[in-house]
Amino acid sequence: MEIADEAVRLFAAHGVATxxxxxxxxxxxxxxxxxWRYFRSKEECVRPLLAAGIEMVTxxxxxHWRGDGSFAHAISSFDDPGTVAAQPIEALRxxxxxxxxxxxxxxxxxxxxFDAEGVFADVIAEGTGRSPHDLAVRVEAGMLNAALRVAVEDWAVQPDQAAGPPLGESLATALYVVAQLFETDSTGDSGGRRLLRLPAHPPSPEQPTSSPRQ
Structure with missing residues (x-):
């Protein structure tokens, strides 16, 4: 993490190229x-900073996604100012x-x-009692992943950081948007909660109305 902090500091002060x-x-x-033992390139040096943020979210x-299995309850934890207090906010921005x-x-x-998507699939599977390989779980993980990425990017580029929402609030807002697309009260075949409404089987293609050419 110290290497990551120094890399970001130098990149911001002098540019990546120099x-x-x-x-x-x-x-x-x-x-x-x-x-070089730990990183493939100088740009890779910032990876621990990103990994720390994803680990915090996970x-x-x-x-918070235990007991009642409520995704909304899990999201509410991001409104807590202490959620991201320990993160290197300035370096991340x-x-x-x-x-x-x-x-x-x-x-x-x-x-x-990209790597975080599999981790989020595991979290969703644990919270809903499904397999992380379930297509719906993987789609949900992708939605969650995209929401978090966009939220951080939007927070980072705000021109007035003092007047803008804190990072925790931005994350919670993005996750609430995702929650509107999730269904938390229906039950899948396995008995676990199914968040995303997907058909049990993909629709069959329509049969051709005319005979194929000989």
């Missing part, structure tokens, strides 16, 4: 060899802003969310 892996390693107090959902114009950082940002 910041070298040697600069990041020196600022973090490690050797360049050590840096832990909050797991902690700088990173997301930089990722808009820096392809290398954007790739890391999107890859982190």
């Amino acid at each position: 910041t070298t892996a040697e600069d990041i390693a020196s600022a973090a107090g490690v050797s360049t060899r050590t840096l 832990e909050r959902l797991r902690a 700088d990173l997301v802003r930089l990722s808009r114009d820096e392809p290398g950082l954007r790739a890391v940002w999107l890859e982190a969310h």
Whole structure:
């Protein structure tokens, strides 16, 4: 995480192109060899910062999506100011802003969310008693993932951070939007709650009305 913090600081101050892996390693107090042991590129150095944020979201959902299995109850935890108080907010904001114009950082940002989708599928499966491989679960995980990504991006680019909503509120708002698309009171075949309304089987294609050509 110290390497990630220093990487974002240097990228924001000097630009990604002019910041070298040697600069990041020196600022973090490690050797360049050590840096390359953990990261594939200088842009990858920011990955722990993104992973920490996704882990925070996962832990909050797991902690509050128990008992009644209510997704709405899990979302409500993000309104708590203490939810994101321990996160490196300024570094995250700088990173997301930089990722808009820096392809290398954007790739890391999107890859982190791609990897998170499977984690969110596990969380949804645990909260609803279904398999993480269920198509509906995977679709729900994708919706959840997209909502979180858009919420953070929207929060980061607000011109007046003092007047804008805090990160926790932005996350909660985005998740409430997702909740409107989820169905929390119907039951799937396995007895677990099914959030997304999908048909049990895909519709069969219509049969052709004329005979195929010989």
